[in-house]
Amino acid sequence: MRVLLTGGTGYIGSNTAVAxxxxxHQVLIVDNLANSNERTVQDIREITNKDVDFVLGDITQPxxxxxxxxxxxxxxxxxxxxxxxxxxxxxxxxxxxxxxxDGLLTMLESMERHGIHNFIFSSSAxxxxxxxxxxLTEDMPAGTCANPYGWTKLMAExxxxxxxxxxxxxxxxxxxxxxxxGGHRSGKLGERPNGVPNNLMPYIVQTAAGIRERLSVFGGDxxxxxxxxxxxxxxxxxxxxxxxxxxxxxxxxxxxxTVNLGTGCGNSVLELxxxxxxxxxxxxxxxITDRRKGDVAVCWADVEKAGxxxxxxxxxSLKDMCRDSWRCRG
Ligand code: NAD
Ligand code: WQD
Numbered sequence: 001m002r003v004l005l006t007g008g009t010g011y012i013g014s015n016t017a018v019a020x021x022x023x024x025h026q027v028l029i030v031d032n033l034a035n036s037n038e039r040t041v042q043d044i045r046e047i048t049n050k051d052v053d054f055v056l057g058d059i060t061q062p063x064x065x066x067x068x069x070x071x072x073x074x075x076x077x078x079x080x081x082x083x084x085x086x087x088x089x090x091x092x093x094x095x096x097x098x099x100x101x102d103g104l105l106t107m108l109e110s111m112e113r114h115g116i117h118n119f120i121f122s123s124s125a126x127x128x129x130x131x132x133x134x135x136l137t138e139d140m141p142a143g144t145c146a147n148p149y150g151w152t153k154l155m156a157e158x159x160x161x162x163x164x165x166x167x168x169x170x171x172x173x174x175x176x177x178x179x180x181x182g183g184h185r186s187g188k189l190g191e192r193p194n195g196v197p198n199n200l201m202p203y204i205v206q207t208a209a210g211i212r213e214r215l216s217v218f219g220g221d222x223x224x225x226x227x228x229x230x231x232x233x234x235x236x237x238x239x240x241x242x243x244x245x246x247x248x249x250x251x252x253x254x255x256x257x258t259v260n261l262g263t264g265c266g267n268s269v270l271e272l273x274x275x276x277x278x279x280x281x282x283x284x285x286x287x288i289t290d291r292r293k294g295d296v297a298v299c300w301a302d303v304e305k306a307g308x309x310x311x312x313x314x315x316x317s318l319k320d321m322c323r324d325s326w327r328c329r330g
Pocket of ligand 2: 124180203215218
């Protein structure tokens with residue numbers, strides 16, 4: 001099947017491109033390179049030994065998307081393109097709402113014009129907010145998001161539900177990712193944030209590499225076994241394979257399904273640090289500091305639905321995640 005990946009040169013999109021190509025699909029990427037590099041296209045080709053088409057373009061521009069959908073025979077869209085830095089979204093909320101929601105609406109309108117009905121959306125566990133008990137199931141009420149980025153995901157989910165309710169031909173899979181980490185085992189296609197990382201794993205990598213002096217562990221007094229925050233870290237290659245399964249489900253059904261993609265297990269900040277040190281034979285200096293505003297104590301997925309609906313489950317261990325994150329340090 002020919003699949004259009006928006007944001008496909010980004011971290012999760014590029015790893016998904018590899019998984020789709022390896023599963024025999026054809027991949028076309030559109031990306032404006034706002035947070036990625038065109039070199040990634042070559043990396044995908046080298047890893048898979050297969051061709052991938054790339055269009056440099058902004059998905060908020062209808063003419064860009066119309067031209068692609070008119071000429072490329074895409075049967076499905078996997079929509080990764082978005083701005084994703086939580087802190088930046090608080091400083092530039094309008095840029096986040098404009099890019100993430102305008103991009104989505106532009107895609108959906110163009111798809112409607114061209115009779116394309118299969119859509120997979122990158123949502124986030126952040127939509128659960130902090131009020132629900134773990135493990136988080138897809139039918140739990142969405143929470144109050146702590147930042148504009150999170151709200152763009154919640155609003156996007158609502159837009160997609162309304163669009164599908166109005167068009168019975170549409171098939172939408174809302175994938176709620178937990179905490180993606182790791183990178184392709186080749187050492188390519190890792191997460192390379194610009195500037196100071198917001199997320200834990202890239203910060204650990206940069207601290208181990210000597211780029212950052214010390215990691216701040218945000219809070220040592222949570223009601224968790226070691227007092228530090230617990231998350232459901234999931235290897236990006238597992239996540240990528242989850243998209244292949246979601247695509248197969250999407251084209252065979254109609255309507256909307258929401259699916260958690262995680263391992264179903266929680267690990268603490270200290271567990272991640274110590275596993276990283278052991279697996280890679282490096283040291284990660286850290287100090288425990290105050291909690292970070294907006295953080296929840298614990299967050300992990302119920303993954304029963306992903307197994308039942310998509311036949312997918314994460315296979316890679318926390319050790320694999322730590323090893324591949326380090327390999328992909330660039
Ligand atoms: P990323 O920043 O690496 O990839 C996003 C890609 O979209 C980038 O290559 C960027 O250049 C592109 N892009 C952004 N706006 C665009 C536009 N207007 N037109 C064309 N391209 C545009 O991020 P990622 O980590 O790969 O995340 C992919 C998706 O998954 C995003 O929607 C993100 O919100 C979501 N998500 C990510 C995480 C995470 O922790 N990484 C967790 C949950 C959900
Ligand atoms: C993980 C744990 C921190 C950095 C975020 C977004 C979410 C989703 C995934 C996109 C927490 C602790 C972190 C540090 C630390 N992204 N930490 N020191 O907050 O679970 O989720 O990324 O959709 O929307 O909010 O991930 O990696 O920032 O934090 O101690 O320097 O690591 O407190 O317990 P989070 P994270």
